Amino acid sequence: MNVPDRTLLEMFETMTRIRLFEERVTLEYQRGDMPGFVHTYIGAEAVAAGICAHLSDDDLIASTHRGHGHSLAKGCSIAGMLAELYGRETGLCKGRGGSMHIADFEIGMLGANAIVGGSIGLATGGAFAQQVKGTSNVSVSFFGDGGAGQGILYESMNLASIWKLPVIYVCENNGWAESTPASYSQSVEDLSRRADGFGIPGHVVDGADVFAVHKAAGEAIGRARRGDGPSFIEAKIPRISAHYVGDTQKYRDEDDLAAAKQRDPLERFGSELTAAGLLDEAAVEAIRSAIVEELDRGVAAAKADPWPAADGVTDYVYSGAYGA
Amino acid sequence: MLQAVGEAMYQAMEADETVVVYGEDVVGGAGLGEPYEGAMGGTFGATRGLFHRFGRTRVRDTPISEAGLVGVAVGAAASGIRPVVDMMWSSFTPLAFDQIHNQAAKLRYMFGGQASVPLVLRMAIGAGLGAAGQHSDTLYSLYTHLPGIKVVVPTTPHDAKGLLLAAIADDDPVLFFEHMRLYNTRQEVPEEPYTVPLGSASVTRPGTDVTIVGVSYMAKLALEVAGALASDGIEAEVIDPRTLSPLDSETILTSVRKTGRLVVVDESPPRCSIAADLAAMVSEHAFDALAAPVRRVTSPHSPVPLSPPLENAYIPDAERIRAAVDTVLNR
Numbered sequence: 249m250n251v252p253d254r255t256l257l258e259m260f261e262t263m264t265r266i267r268l269f270e271e272r273v274t275l276e277y278q279r280g281d282m283p284g285f286v287h288t289y290i291g292a293e294a295v296a297a298g299i300c301a302h303l304s305d306d307d308l309i310a311s312t313h314r315g316h317g318h319s320l321a322k323g324c325s326i327a328g329m330l331a332e333l334y335g336r337e338t339g340l341c342k343g344r345g346g347s348m349h350i351a352d353f354e355i356g357m358l359g360a361n362a363i364v365g366g367s368i369g370l371a372t373g374g375a376f377a378q379q380v381k382g383t384s385n386v387s388v389s390f391f392g393d394g395g396a397g398q399g400i401l402y403e404s405m406n407l408a409s410i411w412k413l414p415v416i417y418v419c420e421n422n423g424w425a426e427s428t429p430a431s432y433s434q435s436v437e438d439l440s441r442r443a444d445g446f447g448i449p450g451h452v453v454d455g456a457d458v459f460a461v462h463k464a465a466g467e468a469i470g471r472a473r474r475g476d477g478p479s480f481i482e483a484k485i486p487r488i489s490a491h492y493v494g495d496t497q498k499y500r501d502e503d504d505l506a507a508a509k510q511r512d513p514l515e516r517f518g519s520e521l522t523a524a525g526l527l528d529e530a531a532v533e534a535i536r537s538a539i540v541e542e543l544d545r546g547v548a549a550a551k552a553d554p555w556p557a558a559d560g561v562t563d564y565v566y567s568g569a570y571g572a
Numbered sequence: 573m574l575q576a577v578g579e580a581m582y583q584a585m586e587a588d589e590t591v592v593v594y595g596e597d598v599v600g601g602a603g604l605g606e607p608y609e610g611a612m613g614g615t616f617g618a619t620r621g622l623f624h625r626f627g628r629t630r631v632r633d634t635p636i637s638e639a640g641l642v643g644v645a646v647g648a649a650a651s652g653i654r655p656v657v658d659m660m661w662s663s664f665t666p667l668a669f670d671q672i673h674n675q676a677a678k679l680r681y682m683f684g685g686q687a688s689v690p691l692v693l694r695m696a697i698g699a700g701l702g703a704a705g706q707h708s709d710t711l712y713s714l715y716t717h718l719p720g721i722k723v724v725v726p727t728t729p730h731d732a733k734g735l736l737l738a739a740i741a742d743d744d745p746v747l748f749f750e751h752m753r754l755y756n757t758r759q760e761v762p763e764e765p766y767t768v769p770l771g772s773a774s775v776t777r778p779g780t781d782v783t784i785v786g787v788s789y790m791a792k793l794a795l796e797v798a799g800a801l802a803s804d805g806i807e808a809e810v811i812d813p814r815t816l817s818p819l820d821s822e823t824i825l826t827s828v829r830k831t832g833r834l835v836v837v838d839e840s841p842p843r844c845s846i847a848a849d850l851a852a853m854v855s856e857h858a859f860d861a862l863a864a865p866v867r868r869v870t871s872p873h874s875p876v877p878l879s880p881p882l883e884n885a886y887i888p889d890a891e892r893i894r895a896a897v898d899t900v901l902n903r
Binding site for chain 1: 651
């Protein structure tokens with residue numbers, strides 16, 4: 249354990265924040281007054297927390313339809329996200345995007361993307377811009393095993409490799425693309441092996457182990473900052489939540505779900521920190537209650553916030569006046 | 573026109589160090605090593621000289637990866653630089669359609685105005701070289717349909733330079749369509765940088781009897797036909813829209829209100845096309861001014877064929893434009 253205690257506690261706070269946010273959103277969504285689709289990040293918290301712990305606001309990330317965790321870990325506000333989920337003018341994207349399109353460019357969050365491999369080109373381009381501008385910032389693309397089925401990944405990895413772009417491809421492999429298991433739909437068990445074909449170092453980590461994620465990310469991000477090019481991290485994560493809120497998962501074996509729940513990253517990290525003497529029940533409760541209070545305030549405020557005006561439907565299509 | 577396009581890129585890169593140019597063969601000879609003797613400078617030569625002046629960081633050859641090139645351009649543009657990507661032929665852009673439609677076009681909107689995506693995709697269009705099905709499409713109509721995208725269709729060297737400089741400076745994604753048969757068009761253009769605003773049509777010939785709107789190469793052909801019509805005593809007003817999105821509909825409507833007759837000439841299949849769009853727009857807003865139904869002169873609903881007689885049948889010609897003018901004039 250050579251990670252500073254403060255970083256460990258911050259990662260635990262981030263993971264707790266994601267978990268409580270997702271549990272609350274699931275509850276609120278089921279009430280029926282939140283528009284659109286919601287995909288939760290429960291079970292993957294260690295990945296976003298372990299990777300974003302290395303990033304500053306000048307570093308970039310791009311995310312997926314399952315993007316609440318990445319957004320929170322990068323620093324998006326709970327209030328701004330909730331208002332966006334409720335489709336309000338006060339949302340981070342002024343109600344134009346919703347759950348699948350949370351973005352906050354001020355802090356380097358280039359957006360959640362409902363095209364499952366959509367983050368890949370964007371993050372690679374973000375890295376290209378850093379190289380052209382001569383910064384030491386890096387760019388991280390989060391996507392799932394499903395997203396790894398899209399060709400943009402392979403075109404982007406080739407470009408990133410030949411140009412040595414400061415990009416990290418993070419594949420969160422939860423074993424399922426909606427109802428289709430990766431064991432059926434992917435030709436190899438470890439998707440990181442495909443990075444080898446592009447001359448990119450690929451690593452498999454236990455995505456439920458925040459220490460392992462944090463370590464692999466530190467190495468990959470350091471390499472990118474030094475100008476040595478891209479890396480690929482495949483984090484094997486348990487799919488504790490369903491594909492979307494409302495998915496009954498009838499296609500899934502009960503043992504598979506039970507096994508996933510056994511690998512809960514938050515419980516594991518909490519136990520580890522408690523065993524190390526960094527955390528006790530009271531401290532966990534203090535962290536949780538502060539977040540719950542923020543969620544209470546956020547939900548209440550979002551529901552009371554104004555809707556976008558209907559005549560704003562064509563706002564933000566273009567940078568200025570469009571004409572006809 | 574090719575030289576005008578090249579000059580616009582050169583001057584944009586001089587003025588703004590965040591402008592980068594990349595694409596397949598834009599240096600052309602990246603494998604040769606310095607000083608890149610024999611460099612191709614783009615399929616047609618438009619990017620020749622950029623590499624030597626601006627260097628390897630800002631001018632790059634790429635692998636053949638259309639989706640990757642556009643995806644990278646979107647992410648880069650959203651992160652503060654201005655990529656100008658050579659797509660080679662418009663027929664290749666469907667390989668990058670997701671990146672154009674779901675990413676470039678929508679980021680600003682989906683993210684509530686936070687994202688700016690100032691990129692330009694340049695591409696050659698048009699039939700007439702016997703390049704057949706997968707090198708000859710125009711496709712500008714397809715992209716005009718997409719909110720968030722701007723579509724530029726220059727006809728003259730002067731407009732090509734000014735429109736491309738405007739497109740590169742624009743904060744929205746712009747698709748820039750260069751007709752192959754216009755590349756050799758010659759015209760003196762100012763040496764200094766200048767812009768032609770997007771969304772401003774050009775009345776290339778004033779007239780009172782009939783309005784002819786031609787897109788891209790068809791604007792040039794329409795002008796030639798108008799010259800011939802004049803010797804028959806018919807004064808056609810010819811309009812080159814120059815950009816399809818945004819569209820200067822007012823200039824077209826003003827003309828139709830004056831002439832009462834409209835012929836639209838478009839080297840594209842007719843369904844859901846810019847020709848259909850203009851006909852609908854005029855019918856909706858100037859129906860009372862029309863003395864005859866709008867006529868469209870377009871390609872057939874088919875891919876572009878190879879064989880010269882078939883390709884000639886595909887491309888609208890002077891004879892068909894004249895016939896359409898005769899019809900709307902009830903001659």
